[in-house]
Amino acid sequence: MNLRKIKEGKAEIFIPDPKDYEKQGKFDPSWAPVFYNPKMVFNRDLSVIAVSVISPKKIVDALSASGIRGIRYQIESSSSSEVIFNDKNPRSVDLIKKNVEINDIHDATITNKDANSILFEIISDFVDIDPFGSPSPFILSSINATKNNGYVAYTATDLSPLEGRAVKSCKRKYDVQNIKLSFSKEIGIRVLISKIIREASILEKTAIPVLSFYHDYYYRIFMKVMRGARKADENLENLGYAIECDKCGFSSITKEMISKCPICGNNLKIVSRIWTGQLNDQDFLVKINERLANFKYLANYTNIQNLISKLIIENKYVTNYINLEFVASRYRTNVPSRSKMIECLSDATETHFDPKGIKTNKNFDEIIECIKKIN
Template sequence: MNLIEIREGKVSLLIPNPKDYEKEGRYDPSWSPVFYNPKMRLNRDISVLALSVIKPKSVVDALSASGVRGIRYYIEIGGIEKLILNDKNPIATELIMKNAEKNNVNAQITTKDANSLLYEIKADFVDIDPFGSPAPFILSAINATMNKGYVAFTATDLSALECSSSFSARRKYDLTCEKLSFSKELGIRGLIAKVIREGAIIEKAAYPMFSLYFDYYYRVFFRIENGAKKVDKLLEKQGYYYECSKCGYREVDYYAERKICPRCGIEMKRYGPAWTGELWNREFLLSMKENLKNFTYFDTLMQVNKLLNILVEESKYVSPYFRLDFIASLIKRNIPKREKMLECLKEASMTHFDYRGIKTNKEIHEIVNCIKN
């Protein structure tokens, strides 16, 4: 295997030469014998920033591939006393050993099935960054997370979570759903709901602390706390979102049922069970924003800063975003400028989920009035 050296964050990394695995001038990271995706750099930068708030003593990267994520945590956060880097691919673990040695990282490197490993160990922070769905690893990852520890999941199977593929949504995430106008946010709410239900099985409460939609993936950090009563309170915030495709009317209910729009008389589309609570813990989010000054070397610094500024504003609003082009089309008006809408509604913000959307706790008729005026 021909290796090349790259640099990411504060680490030097050996990876398989992408040129050796090109097909007809194209390259996909999954074609390489060891997975390394440069498009996930922002994901890893954001994760380093989040860990600067968490300050874990023990870290598990259960699907390590090249080892870049766990090695960056060790080097860039400091204070990590135990690091476990795992991948079931022996070619990957051989490369992880080289990269750990190259960066003077003291890590326990294992070649195990991720679920098997996660039922053997406990850690302050567990990272699940799969190629595809995190669903097969959710229960074991929560099980491996210590009380008051943290676990993070990446999901790239947005077609399932956003309900472009309703059968896949049901198989992987227990979702009964249709595509709604704000599905980009519903996808992450569906993922959070699934994590909470999996934690409930073993009486561990999973509190969403930080949620991100970027490019083609979701990334969510959870704080885990033991206790059946805590779990029960979280389960009370699982519900179903309904939307009328004719007038845009919305409802949230805690039972799955056939609903008729009270305004139009047609059957509404449904998505759920989904998390109906906050997507961000504001204290955690503001701490990340404050700590960013310590990571000026990030290649994605400007993007991360811009994202955090938007997240801080949109975290003020619990309700899912409204898509302006969708509402404008329903009332046969031109799409309004977002700035005009924010000024008219007063209590509203941009959303990172969709450049066409706004976050607000106002009702749809108030948004319609602003578009018309």
């Protein structure tokens, strides 16, 4: 296996040389014997900052591949954390050992096990699940491995089931009856959070999102895990429904089951058993924002700064985002610009989920009035 040395953040690591695994001039990270995805640098950059806020004593990188994530946590997160690197691929383990050595990391344990196996053996302050595809097979075990008041993070790249484009797959992986709606980018992350909460409840634990976002082609979520059957029961009450009217464009996220549109009486499209609460913890977002100045060296510093600023404002709106293109099409009118809609509504903001979406506390009639007024 020929290796290439790269730099990411403050870490230097060896990865399989992509040129050796190209097919007809193209390369996919999954074709290499050890996985390294350069498109996930933003994910890892922001995760480094989030882990610096958490400041865990023990970290488990359960699907380590090249080891880049765990290495960066130890080097850049201002923590003397012990990191457990794990991968079931023996070639990954050999490469992790090499990468740990060249980064002069001493407080590291490297194991060659199935991720679920090791996660049922240990307890940690922070567990990171960054799979290729769905995190669903690792949710129960990762919650099991997370101590009380510890944190667990998930990446999900299987957007088709989460956003309702692959209904049967969503039912199998997430036990949610999903369907494609105009604000499915947000529904997807709420489906994932719902699955995490329901899996945690099996262990008489619960979890709440402290950081969650959509970027590029994936979701990333940090959850705080707490013990207690009562807490689990209380949090399960925050599961509910996403509803949308295909006739008038009304949509909502609600704990109560509604089958008829409250605006026009039409039958509603419904997604069941999703998270209805906040997607982020405001204090956690503020702490990330305060620490940003320490991470100006990151390639994605400005983009992270912009995202966190948006999330801080978005978090004030528990309502789902409104897809302006979808709503305008129901009234056969032009799509208004976000800036003009925000100005008209006064109590509204952009959403990071969708360039054609806004969040607002105004009622649906006021939204329609602004769309018509602008046109």
